[in-house]
Amino acid sequence: MTLVHKAAKQLHDAPLRAPGPVAVPALPHPASRPRAKEQPAVVILNMYYSGLGIARDLAGRGLLVVGLSAKREAYGNFTRCCEVRTAPDSGAQPEQLRAYLLEARNELEGAVVFPTRDLDVLFLDRYRLDLEPYYRLALPPTEVLERVLDKYALAQVAQGAGVPVPRSCVVNSEKDLARVADEVGFPCVGKPVSSVHWRQGGGWEKVGGRKAFLAQDAEELRAEFQRVSAAHPSLLIQEWIPGSTRQIVVMGGYLDENAEPLGYFTARKVVQSPDDFGTGCIVQTEEIPEIVPLTRRLWRALGYQGMSEVEYKQDPRTGEFKLIEINTRHWDQHTLGAACGVNLSWIAYQHVSGSKTEPVRPQIRRAKWIAEDALFFYALRGIYHRRVRLGALRRELIGPRVYGIFAWQDPMPLLRYALSTMLPTLSRRALSKLLRRRKEP
Structure with a gap:
């Protein structure tokens, strides 16, 4: 199976x-x-x-x-x-x-x-x-999904195609952890072999609501493995690539049956939450020509067809863009494509419905996608703990913007969400902090 x-x-x-x-x-x-x-x-x-x-x-x-x-x-x-x-x-x-x-x-x-x-x-x-x-x-196709959703199998395909990947291994027991020092090294990253392994059967709660974790040494890795193996026994261990969120870049596109993109664009993460393994709160379009041939080579090696977002992190030690993962469907920031003249949803609809579809070349214009709800809470936590400077964050918002929830012509999603979820959440957190302070001696 x-x-x-x-x-x-x-x-x-x-x-x-x-x-x-x-x-x-x-x-x-x-x-x-x-x-x-x-x-x-x-x-x-x-x-x-x-x-x-x-x-x-x-x-x-x-x-x-x-x-x-x-x-x-x-x-x-x-x-x-x-x-x-x-x-x-x-x-x-x-x-x-x-x-x-x-x-x-x-x-x-x-x-x-x-x-x-x-x-x-x-x-x-x-x-x-x-x-x-x-x-x-x-x-x-199913055979493509099998190679992509298994992150270790994907890394092997990428290596064969000449696409740089972090050093990787899979462990299935505490005994296997002894291999990590030689095969990967420390610090290292632990993540599910397939993202759904931590999203089913209460797994998300068991792993602490995290996409991945960072272990500085063997002792920390063992403690983390004992926790996350309750969600799934298999764990992918990869080399930790140092550096900031800005070193994470993506190429997203839609591919035809010949693994040729009918449209694509490139972008860079600016802010994500949590900082190490989070979801992009601010992502901006940008010309990143280095990852275009890498990505097209990987798509061809996979025989890829359909929607795809390929994520890399640039290793500051070597300058290489190393593959992190592939999303096999629309992703949060796909609407940035429209700012570049590449409406990926319309391209995909035309192709899947059988209409003649000509390739669209991107015209990269600087625009920023903003997850306003996630960014709001990220800013509140960062300012409270003095990890985020409001002036610096405001500068990151300068320029044309596309929002995850809000649009002037379609305002109700944000208004209803703010009233039903964001404000009640903020009130509960404020009340919780107040009660904790009152209990302090």
Whole structure:
């Protein structure tokens, strides 16, 4: 059984969980252009940053766009750029979501389905044979997913293609940890072999809500392994690449059946939270020509087709850009492409629906994608602990901006999210700090 199918089975068997100026063109209302009957509909799985971005990318093109959301708090639920419907979650309730989509096949037959999380990708791949007769699934072939979702297998493919990677090994027991000093060295990074290993069956809570951890020595590595192995016994250990967030760069694009990009752009992380292994809070478009040939070589070696974001970190000791990971679906900052004249959602829709699609060359114009909710809490924590200077952070926000949640033409997602989630969270944290201070002697 392959990694992809093992992970999908584990998801199925897991217990159910309770469910500034904008740099892109103005967003038309989705109903502002009549829908052409021959145009397939669009189904978006989940309405967070990526899903909301897809809806905005496709707004006003005469398409029926349906966002499926299992979470009441998802800010994309309140967008005017698509029709949002409540549906089962692909990770917690895969069988129910399969049944939901099959029941909707008469209305949505031929629709292009966009995943926005790794859990969505695994769900669509698991039920590919059931769903493909009725839907167009926007995801890479199974054999590509098997090589990409397994981070160690991906590193081996990259090495074979001449793409630099951090020194790596996989450990499955405490006994295996003895190999790390020789094969990888310290400090080192520990992460799941596949990201979903820490996202299922309560794993996220067991690992402390982290994507990865940094171990300075063998003792710290052993302690961390004992904790995270409760979520999954296999652990990928990689060389730690020193340096700041700004050394993390990405190339994102959409590829045809010949592994040739129909559109792509490059960008650099500016701020992420947490600092070492976090999600980008500020990401800016930038010409990074060094990673273009590396990425195209890797895509060809994988036989890649579909949406892809490839992340690297530049090693200050050698100047090499070393591969970190690949996302096999839309990612949070994909809407930066529109600022470069590369609307990846529209390119993907055209290709998957069978329309003739000509390659689009990026016109890199400096624009910044901002996760306003994550950045808000990052700034509050940093200022409180005196790790962030407000003036320096404000300078990072200068220039054309694209927001993860807010858009002038579609303001309700941020307004509703601020009232229902951000303000209550801030109040709870402030009250908690106040109560702790009162208890102090």
